[in-house]
Amino acid sequence: MTADETAVRETGQDFIRDIVQDDLQSGRHTGVVTRFPPEPNGYLHIGHAKSICLNFGIAKEFGGRCHLRFDDTNPTKEEQEYIDAIQRDVQWLGFDWGKHLYHASDYFETLYGWAEHLIKAGKAYVDDQSQEEMRASRGTLTEPGRNSPFRERSVEENLDLLRRMRAGEFPNGARVLRAKIDMSSGNINLRDPVLYRILHATHPRTGTQWKIYPSYDYAHGQSDAIEHITHSICTLEFEDHRPLYDWFIENLPVPSRPHQYEFARLNMTHTVLSKRVLNGLVTGGHVAGWDDPRMPTIAGLRRRGVPPEAIRDFIKRIGVAKANSVVDAAMFDFSVREALNKTALRRMAVLRPLKVVIENYPEGQVEELDAANHPEDAGAGSRKIKFGREIYVERDDFMENPPKKFYRLSPGKEVRLRYAYFITCREVIKNATGEVVELRCTYDPATRGGNAPDGRKVQATIHWVSAAHAVESEVRLYNPLFANPSPDAGNFAAELSPTSLEVIGDARLEPALAESNASDGVQFERLGYFCRDADSKPGRPVFNRTVGLRDTWAKVSAGGKG
């Protein structure tokens, strides 16, 4: 290998980019054209994001282009709603197909013409066998299939039959057009695959114009060729379709010679990335819709507050290879936190309020304190927060009988109220059942703003909101849909986690949060990243937890090592 080649190699990040690079370098292609080819039969999910980032990413990196092409060859499953949602999601992810929006249905006439071409070449025939007969004669994984009794029809008869199929003369399932390849092939895809089936259905784009529809295998590669796709990138399960892909390309007068490459699809712990299951979750009412924030759909992640750059970063981190794998969901959370940490403004919110009365603070007095919007970014500015005699703190930030490593509030202990004062817990008030309902504390006026002139330190800083000014809010805490890291997709309903959604009805927010209208993520200090949900009503905002902050204390306390 020359030094020059070594230098080039270093920019390759995965085996597909290596192939693209080699093809460009060797002159096999002068430019790169890829495509993202969704079937509009469901919403896009994080697994599709991998393919989207790969296809659009490669096009961008190598100065080529990427088409968005709907693989709309099965009108019984496809809907306009999905077509619209897919475009919205790809755009939101940050990719632009420009004017290159296509549909396999754009090529129906050309594909049909090529079907007649195959018949005339003696390479396709109309089969009258029933579905059951075809299955029976296809053979098994270990036994070869048998030729159809209709395999040797004349060109004239085949042409006539195909034309009558197109004209709608036959009912669904009566006949199919098959390629004449090899019924004894070890590769079942080559045992005379179906090219066209009769489907009396309404297509979102072509309406009732067509009575026959091409199969995936017959449509996909030819669509690639028509669009001059150079690298047709798909997932592993299509690996043994490649010989068929190539067979069509070699036997048809196509305008270009695309090549198919396969990579391993994404799998993640605690979720299921299968359109069938996701569809089942929606139609079965297990979730609130395709954009339920617990869903791994792009729409769901967006509603949960995940920024598109976090998804792109995650996809970049997991890489591309041919080995099946399951990515730890913690890796996704990391990308989300990393993206949000940079941009999310800091705010204070108390999820589970515990009232605190500051006994030595003048009754009726209110003052304004400065709070940074982003401690690591002075450019984000600051805001005023109101402080008064009665405040709320987080119930989790108080323990009557704390273990040794509990730094927060407990009887006699002094802590800092973020951006405000040091307070010391003097008294614990309980109700009849023994539940702590209020804390009586004192504050040190000299610590205004959060620093003690005498230099004394406190172990903890806790968040708070002014009771008189706080806005009551609903906060939705999301946890994985499946507690099981590898749920059984075949039995997904039984696998659903009962704690995937926890709704808090009486959270208290600092007023600045009620004013926020944008969907930008905010950090509730010490709690996590949240975003305002569209269900918000005037005076009663609703927030979704996008992801919690890393919580070392939770780990320590859960381990009983306190």
Added chain:
RNA sequence: UGGGGAAUAGUUCAACGGUAGAACAGCGGACUCUGACUCCGUUAAUCUAGGUUCGAAUCCUAGUUCCCCAGCCA
């Protein structure tokens, strides 16, 4: 008993015959007006057995394990 693929730290990827490296997770520490962030340190891997070679994760042979394929779905 068919065809097509894949095996490297707990996880996901690198290493393209020449020192097995990163990220996430874990563990320990520093810093801190977020038990966050950041920083530092650290645990931890080539499926097995042969062979070729000065040298093998990489090449060869034989195994093992896992995944995909028998839709008129994609």
